[in-house]
Amino acid sequence: MDWKKEIKLSDLLPGKGKSDPAEAWSEDGAETEKEDKPKRKLSLGRGPKEGKQSKPKHSKQPQRKHTPVKKDGRARHKRLVGLKIGGSQLAAAQVTNNGLPELVRVAREALDHGIVMGGELREPDALAAALKKFFKAHKLPRSGVRLGIASNRIGVRVFEISGIEDPKQLDNAIRFRAQETLPIPLEETVLDYHVLGEHVDAEGTWVQRVLLVVAYRDLVERYVAVCKKAGLKIVGVDLEAFALLRSLGDRPADGANAAVVVVSIGHDRSTLAVSNGSTCEFTRVIEWGGSKLDVAIARALNKTPSEVVALKRSLSLLEPEESIEDVSAERAVALRSAVQHELQTLARELISSLQFYQGQPGSLGIGEIVITGGTSELPGIDAELARLIGVAVRIGDPLSRVKRGKKLGENGQIGSYAVAIGLAIE
Secondary structure, eight states, rough: OTTTTTEEEEEEEEEEOOOOOOBBBSSSOOOOOSSSSSOOOOBBSSSSSSSOOOSSOOOOOHHHHHHOOTSSBBBBOOOEEEEEEOOOEEEEEEEEEESSOEEEEEEEEEOTTTTTTTTTTOHHHHHHHHHHHHHTTTTEEESEEEEOOOOOOEEEEEEEEESOOOOOHHHHHHHHHHHHOOOGGGEEEEHHHHHHEEEOOOTOOEEEEEEEEEEHHHHHHHHHHHHHHOOOOOOEEEHHHHHHHHHOOOOOTTOOSEEEEEEEESSSEHHHHHEESSEEEEEEEESOOOOHHHHHHHHHHTTTTTHHEEEEEEOOOTTGGGEEEEEEEHHHHHHHHHHHHHHHHHHHHHHHHHHHTTSSSTTOOEEEEEEESSSGGGGGHHHHHHHHHEEEEOOOOOOTTTOOTTTOOOOGGGGGGGHHHHHHHH
């Protein structure tokens, strides 16, 4: 499997009421490597890994006794701000986690083009300034921030290791396995793992099932450094796919034994996540976003993409071409054709990804696809994608798993907050 193209997940628990062993990359609980120059400690887990593990001899940050801790050893955050940094906007959600999560505040603001492209940070100073202004303008807490990332430079794998019980030997074995697989030197990555389960096989050998997550170190550190420069206290960096399933990953209402498929359509890319209702099994970042529709419409009307944004937002695939205002009949036909052509491209990408998932052992059938993101607001897009893919498609509700705060108010394009809300749910 190409680590730059695929993200394959198994036995993660992002479902409602469950702990996600791969929930966040954070600065707590990281392993210390011997290096000439100390690097920022980054780790997948927010507490001790499963199994008997010795405590680190040295810790820069003493344990805070008042911090609530779950049974698995990870810190529990009662108040969180989920932050999604997209290619065209910033989105944040403040949630109080006390029983049923309560959504206290949401905020969204446009981000200048070119600051973030393809999930990669291009202009750190500009992003730091934008974040500082964004948090101040919307009165968002600067502490307890969980950042989401979605990049093809993140790899996730699950494998089994047999015959090793000692934690130190297990650590060495996992790192050796990672070094064999990775296309870059281990020291250039942020690596962590979590033991998902243990059992004794038919031959009496001790077997441990391990989740390994690897990201390019520079990818993570650049975002963490920018957030720090903006005055934000990051408590974790989570994969957007996991956050997406936490906010929208419900099993179909009919209880069918089918995969839960959630797709967040972003500006320049889309994130797909597949779950069996309690376990994330597969995720992929698709190089297709709503900006493709801007370009397609602009070409049909002989305009620039920025000139057709308002027109795109007024479109409806449920209405005939003649209903498009201020556009000639001929142009209207060309416009509708351009939109349908781009949606065909998205449908092909989704079909290809789902076929890849179903090629894996133990995969489930596809019962329905839930879509979210700003582009999901296009009336009729669910019906059009369902026609093209041959599977039921519906618009997801990011508010289905949270209680609305009394002062929340009404917010347009709620789909744009799906990832941010999921990031803030504990």
